[in-house]
Amino acid sequence: MIQVTHISKEFVSPKKYPGLKGAVKGLFSNEKVRKTAVDDISFHISEGEIVGYIGSNGAGKSTTIKMMTGILTPTTGQCLINGIDPSKNRMENAQNIGVVFGQRTQLWWDLPLSESFTILKEIYNVSEEDYKSRMDFLNEVLDLPEFFDRPVRTLSLGQRMRADLGAALIHNPKVLYLDEPTIGLDIVVKDKIRDAIRQINAQYRTTVILTTHDIGDIEELCSRIIIIDEGKKIYDGGLEELKNTYGAVRKVTMEVRRMERISEIDWENRLHANSSLFTVQTDSEKNLLTVSFDKNRIQVSDIISSVMEVSDVKDIQIQETELSEIVKAIYRHRI
Ligand SMILES: Nc1ncnc2c1ncn2[C@@H]1O[C@H](COP(=O)(O)OP(=O)(O)O)[C@@H](O)[C@H]1O
Ligand SMILES: [Mg+2]
Structure with a gap:
């Protein structure tokens, strides 16, 4: 389902100098800083797997996810998601994927949640019938009716995360990317989100890639993990195997x-x-x-x-x- 082949991403940004004087100097300087955020990473993920993609802050997790979703183009290497190169066919790829970034929402802040869902239904061209059966399932695993008519800005963080997860799944994507989906949530909501992810995966064989700081997410959801550090892959294998080797x-x-x-x-x-x-x-x-x-x-x-x-x-x-x-x-x- 996912084939990532030797991808790297280098960011080039203007060199920053400290202080106000530095800011002015920076305006006229051509000096650049290069940063290799992702460094020659390859992996394959099969349909229906739930894979934990982990690493410390700044390791390159989000950058990898952005390349797999087509938000960023790799400097070198290639991703194929269900046979599609997301950087070349971003729209086509979008039909196959759902994305949740824990740090921000893809929902319309001032609209009632229900309207965000209606808009997404149109964007993804979901038929009335599919939408209905999809919503029945999502309402059940995410308890959306509780706050379905409220503007998104009035939702608690936990409710918003459930809403975002639901919104990412309206078009029944084959692949679900979750970037820190439980960040800042209390344990009860975390459990609910984890449970929902498990059910989605079980019912639809959705392939899930999950980046997280929370080892609990990994232990509860993932049988396989990929660990990256400073942009490089340092481990790819089973969770049990990891525990046996290093445990x-x-x-x-x-x-x-x-x-x-x-x-x-x-x-x-x-x-x-x-x-x-x-x-x-x-x-x-x-x-x-x-x-x-x-x-x-x-x-x-x-x-x-x-x-x-x-x-x-x-x-x-x-x-x-x-x-x-x-x-x-x-x-x-x-x-
Ligand atoms: N748009 C960008 N421009 C320059 N540097 C970036 C950009 N995005 C990320 N980086 C740098 O790339 C590295 C990896 O970032 P990221 O993928 O967000 O890490 P993670 O999600 O693992 O915390 C960091 O050092 C970050 O500062
Ligand atoms: Mg990140």
Whole structure:
């Protein structure tokens, strides 16, 4: 359904100088700054997949989505969405895709929501019959009737997001792009949005690409993730596989009585392990010591006994790594 082949996007913008003087200088300067926002990325996505597209701020997620939707043209490389190159046939591509940008709305701010839907129905040429069955489904999964007659500007963020998601789906697109769809939402609304995405995917085999900061979205929705960092793809594979490969990290947190003595511990020696296999963090205010370690190489009992030799331990907690930690570790190591 989606074939992205070696796409890159370079932005060239005028060089900025600081201050007012700088602003004036900038007007007369020809100096340019080049920024490669997306750097040689390729992937294929099949019909019906839900793929999480993740990376830290500025990694190039939105730029990739914009190239796939035809808003931006790649500097090099090509996207084919259901066989169509969105930068060449933007209108044709638009019939196949739905897009939601969490940060802004595609709805008409001052019109009642119902009118935005009627306009979109006309734009996409949806027949009366299709529209009706579509709305029956959307009303059910998104609870739109609650606020269908209200102007969009009066909707809460959660209602607006449900409205935007509904609006993106009126023409039954084959591909749905969601750029940060749960940003700023409380947990109840998040759940509702996630549930709706799941149902849309299940019922219509809609292919979904989701960028998000929220690891919860990923865990609940995606079986596959693509991680990008500084414009480059650094991981593409299953979520379970990622957890198994990098999830060997475990964390033990101890509340100790004598924090000042912790620095005496010769960790490498005591754990029989190189320092790359563990990290030690301390919080002296709360008297907490946290050791993250590779559970295949280091015994938790060695950690605990090393600590107990220098201080009493009031409390111990052992945790498996959370997905967010794994993702952070991947960024750090740039694999
Ligand atoms: N129109 C633009 N002009 C210049 N630089 C841009 C433009 N859009 C994005 N960038 C830069 O490209 C990089 C990637 O941005 P973006 O794709 O929005 O990241 P993300 O969505 O992952 O946070 C950032 O460094 C951003 O500043
Ligand atoms: Mg973005």
